[in-house]
Amino acid sequence: MPPPPINPVVLKRSAVAEGILRPICSSELDQIAVNNSTHLTILDPKLPLLHEALGKATEVAAIGGAESAFHCNAFFNINTVIPWQNTVDVGVGYFNKIMLTDAERGFGFGRIVEPIVVQHAWSSVDTASRDCYLGVLANTGELFLLKRETLDPANYTVKHRLLLFLMEELNILSSRFTAEGDLILEAQEALFLRVNTFLFGGLDTGQVWLNLTHENGRVALYELGAELKLVRETIHLGPSIVQLVWCPNLNSFGYVLSDNSVSIWSDSGFGSIKASSRFVISRVEPFASGLIVADTRALNVFSNSGSSSLELSFWTTVVGLSVVEQAPYTYILVVHEGGQSTVVRVDSNNELQKMDDLLAWKYAISAMCGGYQSAFRKENAKAVLQAFAPYLDENVEAELTVHGATMVFGKYIAVAHSALPRNSVLHMYVSLKALTLSFVPWTSVVPEAQVPAVKKSTFSSLIDAFLATIDSIPTFDKGVIDGSAEGVKTFLASLAAWKNIQFAPETPSLEPVQPSALETCLVQYFVEDPAIEALRRRYALNVSLFKTLASLTPNQEAAVLIRDFETLLQQEQDQLESTIRRRFASIVLTCATQKFELPCDTDIDRFILLSLLPYAEFSPVEIGNVPADVTLTISTDLCTETFFASASMKHEDAENAKYVTSNSGHSWRRCDLTLMPILDFTNSTDVLEVHSYMQLATHNSRILPVLFRCMDFCVYSGTRKKTIVAGI
Incomplete structure (x- = not known):
């Protein structure tokens, strides 16, 4: 079954740059x-909210549409950069x-x-x-x-x-x-x-590379981090390099040259895989067996076992290649500049077969043209100067131009397109130019190929849940909008049922930690643990539900029901935080105090260990090598404070992990990762604005660099952290 439609969005003041x-x-x-x-116009996924998504989803049905559709604005922040x-x-x-x-x-x-x-x-x-x-x-x-x-x-x-x-x-x-x-x-x-x-x-290890080509023919590969580190370089003589592609399965880089030839740069040097041609190469994409190259005449596939080619039905510029691999085949959707498309299937022997055309893509293109023609007629009807009316053609046809296509959410093809009246003279100010971004479901175009599941961000996972349950997602009926007690009660019941189906409420079983190096354990048992990731997604979903409930305007009786539901949500949030923090504390204490790491002999490390100790799954005796107590002094531009931590501190004394009291009696916000007090003006928060984190500075610590090196994100919601500057 194809995913529900997402309504197209019009990007104002957008005139797409043309080129290869x-x-x-x-x-x-x-x-x-x-x-x-x-x-640049950037669409950044955001936390989906029920009241926004549902309001948009019912618009089509309200005007007689056959099915609901979400609006793009419900899932993306759209900004100009x-x-x-x-x-x-x-x-x-x-x-x-x-x-x-x-x-x-x-x-x-x-x-x-x-x-x-x-x-x-x-x-x-x-x-x-x-x-x-x-x-x-x-x-x-x-x-x-x-x-x-x-x-x-x-x-x-x-x-x-x-x-x-x-x-x-x-x-x-x-x-x-x-x-x-x-x-x-x-x-x-x-x-x-x-x-x-x-x-x-x-690479799968998380290492990020940057490949540069220079005007003097230099080709250089850098490792990208806080600084750039040169890995290797060479000089390429001949036609200039105009496109690059990384082929992970070939462990090499592909280069498209200005004479429309293709070369590969590997450990053994440069090697040509495609001779020069007069047909312009517009798209290159890697796949499991090698490299896909599309020019204005044919689709070419190169791998270690050989090469093959298939002549395309349309000799025009290819603006999009969407590749989905489903053994034993690889499916390729070729999108042309004029809106035409071709689906090609590649088997294990690199043999290419053109598949039958499906009406879904043609319907999508017709909808794109029809929307423009309808808007064009409405604009002509508003013409003030009737003297021009005889020269306005209401039966104008649209000339569609597709500028690009790319896969998003693992199930939609985002198509950037614009239209102009065919065989007409049109003058338009740059400020009035616009671009439309449409979303075409992949399975409606290529139903034979199911997109394999991939690791997704927290926001993408929640958006995926919204899209997958559009028929069962709780709706805002008139009773909910009016704030009646009966309508709100029904809505809260359906909301709880929907949440528990999508995100199982049971506490997942956590794999026992096998002590090893601290960084290795954190990555294996905390950062990439599927059980912890499920808790993070549920935590972020609850934040979304809090915001949805805050948007309601209930009467007095319904407000009591909402407060009771919010209390249950908050209790669940506290339990999720406690489970995640307990897991994190146990890993750090188990690994950092064992022989696998250097001794934690600094005051900061001792303070971190003792602060995490009440939340660990083990007693100090079971862990061993835990310091008895520590006095930590922190000096910043703001002030100098002293803090005390002891191994004898009971769990109930440390129940509130949000704040710590200094020896002078002042209460300071703790870092939600390290439980260190935050005294600096500049710190971090997650994009949900729920948790606070310190920033890594030149602290004399062995533990802090390891923690920030492997998880510089919000450990409770799985979202990114951003810098904030706190006032006094």
Whole structure:
């Protein structure tokens, strides 16, 4: 059964940048970024709320629709991001200040006043922070790596400025700058600094790579973290590299060259797998056996066992390749610029077979065109100047252009498209241009291929639950909207039943911890434990239900019912927190106090162990090597405070893990991970704004670096952490 429809969303002031590099990209967190040349439109999944989703879901049914449909705004925060709002701060325009000493460049407009985005891409997910980078390459040759740092979903800050990093690699000193601010370079140095294209890659271990190609032919691979570390580099001679693709199963990188040939860079060096051609290569995608290459004529598949090719029915630019692997076949949906599509099946012998066309995709394209034609007629009907009425054609047909297609939520194809009147002259201001993002269910187009289950973020898991239960999800009837006691009572009963079906309420069995290195145990038994992940999803769902209940306007009798239900939810939240904290404390105390780790001989480590001790599943005698007590002094710009912790502290004395009292009698908020007091102005909170966390600083500790290295996210909800600055 195909998933329920999601209504399309119109992105205002959007004019998609054209080119062979994909203008629409999605991340492993189901984020979507659309390139509009001067800015990016980013759709970031958010916590789904019943009252928002249900309100949108009933709109279609209310006007006589055959089935309900969710609205895109119920699942995404939609924002505009300008990577270089302040060009001075981020460093855009360095190449305008370069003076060459040993060569002359050919004619060109080197002084670029307004930079535009020529390529953007999401990195793989960092397993520690459960977040990813957004890489943005400008037409100036400068690459920026952005990351969302605060609770504001539109606030993406520059974390790495690759031009400055490359200047450090060349040991370019400040003495190379003139008094006017110009940078004096040799020609080869300038070519080294200019980036042609880039690619993110990743491994199952969570390691993130960055592959760069430079204008001088240099190809370099970096390990991406707090700093960039060069892994290897080489020089590629010949046509310039215009596209990159990471092939994890081949352990190599694929390169599309400007002459439409394809090469592979592996440990043995460069090797050509496709000869040059006049047919433009527009899309490349990896799959289990190798690499898929689509040009304007054919679909090509390359693997270790050989290569094969299939001529496409439409000789136009391919704007989307969606690949789903279901043994023994691989299914490929090829989307063309004109809206046509082709489904190709690849077997284990790399033989390609074109499948029968399905009406679902044609219906989707017809709906896209029909929506434009209807809006066009309404706009003409509002024409004030009737003198132009004879020249307005109400029977205009739409010319559809598909700009890109990418998979989201593991079950939808997000299609970015726009339409213009066919055979017409149209003038439109840039500010009035718009882009439509439609969501086509994968199984309605290729029902033979079921998308395999993949690890999802907390928000994506909850959205998936909403989509999977659209027929049984509790609805807001008139009684709930009016706030009557009977309507609210019925709604709360159906809400509890729906929740317990989707997220089993039983406490899952937790695998016994086998002591080993602390980081290894934390990853195996806490970060990636499916039982703990189920608790985190249920915790986030309860936060969503709290927000939904807060949106109701009940009468006095119904308000009592809601308060009782909220009390039950809060008790469940406390129990979930206690279970997660007890598991975490037991792992840290079991591993950090054993022979597998260096002695925890600092006051901070002793304080962490003693603070976690009341929540452990074992007694101090069973654990062993636990210090008797510790006095910890913390000094910040705000104040200096002293705290005391003891192994004799009873569990009931530490029931409230939110606050700790200093020796001076002041109460301080604890970090919800380490239980350390937070005295700094700058700290972190999860995106649900429920928990508080300290930030890793230069503390004299052996435990803290390990904790932040493997779980720099909210351990209770599984969501990302963002920086906040607290006031006094």
